[in-house]
Amino acid sequence: MPATSIRRDAVAIGLATGAYAISYGVLAVAAGLSVAQTCAMSLLVFTGASQFAVVGVLGAGGGVPAALAPALLLAARNALYGLSLVDVLRGRLASRALQAQLIIDESTAMARAQGDIVTARRAFLATGVSVFVCWNLGTLAGAVLGGSLGDPRALGLDAMFPAAFLALLAPQLGRPAARTAAIYGGILALVLVPFTPVGVPILAAILGVVPATRALRRAAEPVA
Amino acid sequence: MTWSAVLGLGAAAYALKAVGPVVIGRRPVRPDLARVLELVAVPLLAALVLVQTFGGGGRLVLDARAPALCVAALLVWRRAPFLVVVLAAAGTAALLRAAAG
Numbered sequence: 001m002p003a004t005s006i007r008r009d010a011v012a013i014g015l016a017t018g019a020y021a022i023s024y025g026v027l028a029v030a031a032g033l034s035v036a037q038t039c040a041m042s043l044l045v046f047t048g049a050s051q052f053a054v055v056g057v058l059g060a061g062g063g064v065p066a067a068l069a070p071a072l073l074l075a076a077r078n079a080l081y082g083l084s085l086v087d088v089l090r091g092r093l094a095s096r097a098l099q100a101q102l103i104i105d106e107s108t109a110m111a112r113a114q115g116d117i118v119t120a121r122r123a124f125l126a127t128g129v130s131v132f133v134c135w136n137l138g139t140l141a142g143a144v145l146g147g148s149l150g151d152p153r154a155l156g157l158d159a160m161f162p163a164a165f166l167a168l169l170a171p172q173l174g175r176p177a178a179r180t181a182a183i184y185g186g187i188l189a190l191v192l193v194p195f196t197p198v199g200v201p202i203l204a205a206i207l208g209v210v211p212a213t214r215a216l217r218r219a220a221e222p223v224a
Numbered sequence: 225m226t227w228s229a230v231l232g233l234g235a236a237a238y239a240l241k242a243v244g245p246v247v248i249g250r251r252p253v254r255p256d257l258a259r260v261l262e263l264v265a266v267p268l269l270a271a272l273v274l275v276q277t278f279g280g281g282g283r284l285v286l287d288a289r290a291p292a293l294c295v296a297a298l299l300v301w302r303r304a305p306f307l308v309v310v311l312a313a314a315g316t317a318a319l320l321r322a323a324a325g
Contacts, residue, residue: 016305016306016307017306019306019307020306020307020310023310023314031225032225033225033230037225037227037230040227040230040231040234041230041233041234043234044230044231044233044234044235044237044238045230045233045234045237046237047237049265049269049272050233050237052272053272054225054233056272056276058225060276060279060280061281064225064226064229067225067229068229068232068233070268070272071233071237072233072236072237072240073264073265073268074265074268074269075233075236075237075240076240076264076265077264077265078237078240078241079240079241079243079244080264081241081244082240082241082242082243082244082245083243083244083248084244085244085245086244086245086248089244089245093246096245096246097242097245097246099245100238100241100242100244100245100246101238101241103241103244103245153321154318154321154322155314155318156288156292156313156314156315156316156317156318156319156321157314158276158289158317159277159288159289159292159293159296159313159314159316159317160310160311160313160314161272161276162272162273162274162276162277162289162292162293162296162313163292163293163296163309163310163312163313163314164306164309164310165269165272165273165276166273166293166296166297166300166309167296167300167306167309167310168269169266169269169270169273170300170301172265172266172269173266177259177263178263178266181263181266181267181270182266182267182269182270183270184267185266185267185268185270185271186267186270186271186273186274187274188271189270189271189274189275190271190274190275190278190279190284193275193278193279193282193283193284194282194283194284197282198279198282201271201275201279202268202271202272202275204271205267205268205270205271206264206267206268207267208266208267208270208271209260209263209264209266209267212263212266212267213260213263216259216260216263
């Protein structure tokens with residue numbers, strides 16, 4: 001991909017996530033975080049799904065441990081992204097340490113879409129910086145705006161969460177193993193809702209990878 | 225939400241990101257392990273979708289969030305932009321609640 005189209009795509013992705021960050025800011029304040037805490041989350045955690053998981057569980061009445069556990073599990077995928085990007089993130093240790101904060105869904109996907117390492121590095125940095133700037137500005141706007149909006153339920157803000165997670169989930173469902181994991185994990189979580197504290201059903205959903213791993217193994221076997 | 229929780233989550237999230245580029249350096253992960261680990265986020269996201277649509281106060285409930293999710297699913301399937309999906313879901317729930325009084 002030429003440099004100009006990388007920049008264009010990076011800006012477009014940044015603007016889209018910035019708009020999403022506004023909704024995060026609104027929801028975080030509605031869930032009881034202060035404006036400063038809401039912004040600190042975006043600067044330091046900088047992982048949309050985890051941040052939404054925290055305010056989603058808190059907003060639903062869950063405690064802090066119940067909110068942090070699924071957020072950490074969702075953040076764990078960034079470790080995998082980081083491992084897959086070791087060739088792309090070069091330079092001195094300090095430089096790599098800074099770039100590590102930019103490892104998210106969008107920057108990883110853009111880097112992986114390129115044909116060579118040099119372009120991948122450029123795409124990673126352009127997307128990561130663009131999203132970081134827009135995500136944090138959007139968060140601030142949403143957090144400041146949020147308090148003046150009124151009842152979040154009347155505005156349908158609670159319905160934004162599942163829609164946002166669905167939009168994040170959908171592109172990953174191309175593989176059969178992923179669909180298996182989603183179906184088992186989702187149903188298990190729903191079944192547990194009446195019997196467990198808030199947050200536990202989400203954590204338990206991780207067991208959905210067990211049947212999915214079997215599906216992976218079957219797919220790996222040679223066809224007779 | 226306390227400041228220590230915010231800072232702790234920030235530190236943990238960064239540590240996870242830094243495992244590859246800072247700690248491991250440039251040794252690739254075994255592909256079969258990577259394929260399993262790639263799946264971890266999928267059931268969590270699916271659970272978040274369903275629980276935040278049908279969960280409420282420790283019970284399963286059917287309210288305006290369910291039709292909002294259907295609208296979102298249709299838009300995701302039609303490859304609508306992220307923001308459109310999220311706003312359409314909020315709008316659907318808000319309209320239904322306003323109509324119900």
